[in-house]
């Protein structure tokens with residue numbers, strides 16, 4: 001939670017890429033006065049055992065999220081589009097590599 | 099939707115082993131129970147650095163010193179993971195720290211015992227971290243997503259803690275008669291407080307039933323304690339140390355160890371603030387917090403100045 005007290009350091013969400021080529025994954029959050037401190041502290045807490053080689057820090061206040069209450073309605077469109085899945089298209093026997 | 103309807107859906111989700119995430123609807127008491135448990139857990143990690151910090155400057159070799167430093171640094175990280183998990187429930191970091199420093203919050207009673215000899219570093223790693231591991235492995239399956247993820251992260255780091263402790267006692271128990279006596283003395287002092295870490299027996303534990311229903315806790319205190327004893331007794335025998343319990347005996351029928359009575363009076367007394375080190379621990383935390391105040395203020399002032407410069 002973002003603190004109401006203006007003397008507190010803001011909260012940052014930390015994302016770590018475990019190795020080149022992988023996605024950055026959310027690992028947790030921490031408080032820091034600025035981005036540089038957020039990244040340095042993230043290195044100290046989240047990569048003590050070679051867990052990553054790249055860090056993203058994002059102010060928690062800047063993260064916008066979908067609402068869990070209307071999860072059903074919001075993600076509904078995906079359910080009735082079965083033609084988006086390869087299994088919708090049966091292949092005749094003998095057709096290979098597809 | 100009325101609350102009763104929400105509550106029914108919530109319980110169904112729990113029963114189906116679906117995790118609860120921060121923005122989901124949850125009963126007020128679920129939130130409160132979690133805030134209390136996770137913040138207590140976080141405080142325990144942080145206060146838990148003090149008994150071991152006591153020996154960093156006096157470790158018997160540079161090798162042991164670097165290991166102990168790394169272990170204590172991990173515990174600071176554990177505190178951070180847990181405070182962050184609690185913050186997702188709507189309580190601020192400041193509020194939790196205030197609760198601790200003003201003596202309104204609890205932390206694990208074990209950290210109110212003194213660390214008198216180097217062998218205590220061994221006993222803490224082996225027994226205290228060992229007990230914590232059993233509790234925390236159970237908590238990786240807790241119903242609250244952020245708490246569960248913090249536990250997974252923590253458990254990955256804990257086994258090094260337990261092993262380094264066991265190795266300290268193993269080395270001492272192979273040493274001179276004085277060193278072996280020192281190892282035995284540490285086991286004698288830490289054994290019972292370690293058993294108390296799992297909390298009162300389930301039949302006397304006020305929150306247990308609701309906590310299990312909401313799957314915050316997944317196993318009872320007595321079951322976890324028994325697992326700890328069953329695993330630890332053979333480890334003690336292996337290094338030639340004797341568990342200080344005359345009633346301890348393997349039970350063929352139950353396939354578990356029977357053990358003696360735990361002094362719950364002592365436990366309650368330490369929780370109430372009358373342990374050997376309660377006052378010292380809180381005083382050390384308060385001093386650290388106050389001494390750091392100017393650093394926190396300066397870092398913030400610097401950040402604001404830099405931001406202004408960038409905007410201009």
Ligand SMILES: [Fe+2]
Pocket residue numbers: 143172173176230252
């Ligand atoms: Fe820990």
Ligand SMILES: [Fe+2]
Pocket residue numbers: 173227256259
């Ligand atoms: Fe630990």
